[in-house]
Amino acid sequence: MIQRIAIIGLGTMGPGMAARLARGGLQVAAYDVAPVAIERARSMLGVADSVLDALGIAPPQAGVGTVRFTDDLGDAVSGADLIIENVPENISVKADVYRAIDSLIASDTIVASDTSGIPITKLQEHISHPERMVGMHWSNPPHIIPMIEVIAGEKTAPQTVTTIRDLIRSIGLLPVVVKKDVPGFVENRVLYALLREAVDLVERGVIDPEDLDTCVSWGIGYKIAVIGPMALLDMAGLDIYKSVSSFLNADLSNRDDVAPMVLEKTNASKFGIKSGEGMFSYTPEQTKALQGERARKLVAVRRILEGRG
Ligand SMILES: NC(=O)C1=CN([C@@H]2O[C@H](COP(=O)(O)OP(=O)(O)OC[C@H]3O[C@@H](n4cnc5c(N)ncnc54)[C@H](O)[C@@H]3O)[C@@H](O)[C@H]2O)C=CC1
Numbered sequence: 001m002i003q004r005i006a007i008i009g010l011g012t013m014g015p016g017m018a019a020r021l022a023r024g025g026l027q028v029a030a031y032d033v034a035p036v037a038i039e040r041a042r043s044m045l046g047v048a049d050s051v052l053d054a055l056g057i058a059p060p061q062a063g064v065g066t067v068r069f070t071d072d073l074g075d076a077v078s079g080a081d082l083i084i085e086n087v088p089e090n091i092s093v094k095a096d097v098y099r100a101i102d103s104l105i106a107s108d109t110i111v112a113s114d115t116s117g118i119p120i121t122k123l124q125e126h127i128s129h130p131e132r133m134v135g136m137h138w139s140n141p142p143h144i145i146p147m148i149e150v151i152a153g154e155k156t157a158p159q160t161v162t163t164i165r166d167l168i169r170s171i172g173l174l175p176v177v178v179k180k181d182v183p184g185f186v187e188n189r190v191l192y193a194l195l196r197e198a199v200d201l202v203e204r205g206v207i208d209p210e211d212l213d214t215c216v217s218w219g220i221g222y223k224i225a226v227i228g229p230m231a232l233l234d235m236a237g238l239d240i241y242k243s244v245s246s247f248l249n250a251d252l253s254n255r256d257d258v259a260p261m262v263l264e265k266t267n268a269s270k271f272g273i274k275s276g277e278g279m280f281s282y283t284p285e286q287t288k289a290l291q292g293e294r295a296r297k298l299v300a301v302r303r304i305l306e307g308r309g
């Protein structure tokens with residue numbers, strides 16, 4: 001049974017994951033190579049906890065778990081039943097972490113990766129017990145979005161998948177087991193199909209960025225939270241989908257490289273909220289207000305969707 005979890009990497013995703021797992025009654029050790037990331041994560045726990053309160057997520061009867069921060073990798077993974085690797089989306093950075101923990105952990109300790117889309121089969125090449133490695137892909141913000149993809153690589157033991165799926169369920173989250181280890185798994189294949197088209201439309205001047213967001217959020221986005229794509233096909237009618245897709249699919253963006261607009265911005269260190277500018281601009285005050293407003297709205301929508309409005 002999983003009780004002790006180590007999270008390696010406390011950037012965008014780590015702090016919310018730590019808070020959510022602790023709320024599920026688990027004992028979390030949180031580690032990062034960067035002291036500044038540890039301090040930032042520590043300061044974010046209270047905010048995440050108040051969002052979990054607003055969501056009405058109660059701890060189990062045995063009580064709420066704990067989050068302890070450490071700057072020592074050996075200390076973080078010592079005695080852990082599960083390690084969640086959450087470092088940047090780069091195979092060699094992730095492989096360094098697997099090599100570093102290999103001799104520090106028991107052969108049956110589960111090692112999960114929160115990779116956004118690197119096939120688990122590739123990551124397994126860098127660990128001595130590949131049968132205990134699994135994909136555990138959270139969605140951002142991880143303390144609010146309940147769905148987590150679970151992905152087996154070619155060498156993952158079925159029991160490893162079952163253990164992680166059951167753990168996710170046991171703390172009130174929603175596991176989705178992906179049946180094939182395809183790049184991007186399912187959530188990001190769908191998201192990146194949408195983002196490729198959205199970026200292309202803005203880049204070609206078909207629409208302004210603000211209007212693109214209005215169109216998608218108030219059109220498809222709002223609807224799709226209630227009616228998933230497969231159900232939507234039935235609601236619209238497969239005959240309609242057949243007619244439209246017969247001419248539209250051929251006209252959709254099929255670019256297989258990164259769009260020039262994105263390269264231009266990233267080359268100028270315009271990464272979005274984290275750097276103050278990306279598609280839009282953000283002052284620190286605006287960022288704080290935006291994060292609060294988004295959390296409030298996501299909480300309200302989730303409560304309604306769960307029938308707890
Ligand atoms: N940002 C997002 O929306 C999502 C990201 N992911 C995935 O989660 C993983 C982490 O992503 P983010 O949190 O966005 O990245 P991030 O870049 O915000 O944070 C990564 C953290 O890892 C730390 N780190 C780097 N090397 C390390 C090492 N050797 N040991 C310990 N810590 C180390 C960095 O100091 C940093 O704090 C990536 O694989 C990403 O693709 C998954 C879901 C959503």
Ligand SMILES: Cc1ncc(C=O)c(C(=O)O)c1O
Nearest residue numbers: 115116117138139140141188
């Ligand atoms: C743009 C983007 N890329 C990856 C992920 C997750 O892996 C997300 C997300 O969770 O929101 C994302 O927005």
